[in-house]
Amino acid sequence: MKKSKYNVAVVGATGVVGQEIIRILEERKFPVDKITLLASERSAGQFLEYKGTAEKVCLLSEETFEGIDIGLFSPGASVSAVYAPKAGKAGCIVIDNTSQFRMDPDVPLVVPEVNPKAVAEYKKRNIIANPNCSTIQMVVALKPIHDAVRIKRVVVSTYQAVSGAGKEAMDELSDQVLAIYNQKDIEKNVFPHQIAFNCIPQIDVFLDNSYTKEEMKMVNETTKIMGDYSIKVTATTVRVPVFNSHSEVVNIETEKKITAKEVKKLLSKAAGVKVVDDANNKLYPMPINASEKDEVFVGRIREDESIPNGINMWIVSDNLRKGAALNAVQIAEILIREYL
Numbered sequence: 223m224k225k226s227k228y229n230v231a232v233v234g235a236t237g238v239v240g241q242e243i244i245r246i247l248e249e250r251k252f253p254v255d256k257i258t259l260l261a262s263e264r265s266a267g268q269f270l271e272y273k274g275t276a277e278k279v280c281l282l283s284e285e286t287f288e289g290i291d292i293g294l295f296s297p298g299a300s301v302s303a304v305y306a307p308k309a310g311k312a313g314c315i316v317i318d319n320t321s322q323f324r325m326d327p328d329v330p331l332v333v334p335e336v337n338p339k340a341v342a343e344y345k346k347r348n349i350i351a352n353p354n355c356s357t358i359q360m361v362v363a364l365k366p367i368h369d370a371v372r373i374k375r376v377v378v379s380t381y382q383a384v385s386g387a388g389k390e391a392m393d394e395l396s397d398q399v400l401a402i403y404n405q406k407d408i409e410k411n412v413f414p415h416q417i418a419f420n421c422i423p424q425i426d427v428f429l430d431n432s433y434t435k436e437e438m439k440m441v442n443e444t445t446k447i448m449g450d451y452s453i454k455v456t457a458t459t460v461r462v463p464v465f466n467s468h469s470e471v472v473n474i475e476t477e478k479k480i481t482a483k484e485v486k487k488l489l490s491k492a493a494g495v496k497v498v499d500d501a502n503n504k505l506y507p508m509p510i511n512a513s514e515k516d517e518v519f520v521g522r523i524r525e526d527e528s529i530p531n532g533i534n535m536w537i538v539s540d541n542l543r544k545g546a547a548l549n550a551v552q553i554a555e556i557l558i559r560e561y562l
Contacts, residue, residue: 355545
């Protein structure tokens, strides 16, 4: 008999993504029977509000997943590596926001607007992976175009907000701005260089091929989600002094010709996408407009005049919502609607 309500655990509940998950569960009226908030020793004992009630944050342990139906994880990859398989074995279906399981062939990597049927593969390990925030917003915009004219190549450059690196990163940007205005020395703890009034062309560590780990996440995750490993992807990821919402310049080459007008029409009907593209009135997506919104915003759509079948786009989305928490809750909604 199908349940009407589910026991849900939020792991990493006190982090910026964890708190966003809690808000979205309430906003979207997810059928929660009992909510369990979990975190490390450092954060356990705090209280977070859910539906007007102060819920105590409990210590994450192996025993906490007995009787839990769905676990929404965002605690860091090393923690997920230990606890997600244990939760899965206890019968809890894990939706993991970390990078730990994304490229595992037995774990589906899901963006609901792109590959919702992949959720069915959760049964292999009781784990579903949530993609990288930058990948999510890009593939939501690319999928309708790929279905129409097949994308051969993607060149993406990102302008990523500091919230993608957590609360400490947001605090560092604030503190550095204040220090500069007050003519004091700045402190660098989260980023390798000053982030205030600067751009840092490095997100995560460098790999042997001179790309960063973040860049290769976008390359590898895109083809897995799109279900087409023939798509060529190259990425450059940059951290910018914006508090929230990632922006991306995306250039695509397609197999068949598609005009900018046709792309605008296609995306205006696509699930999860909002086209904001009116050059005459200087309208295009910006981070300040995308924050706290669910949609992926697309603008500056134009044909690449250097090749026969090319399109340029500007894509902006709230990296904490659609790039993480909302995507995870949407996966959970598919799970309870179709499979539980």
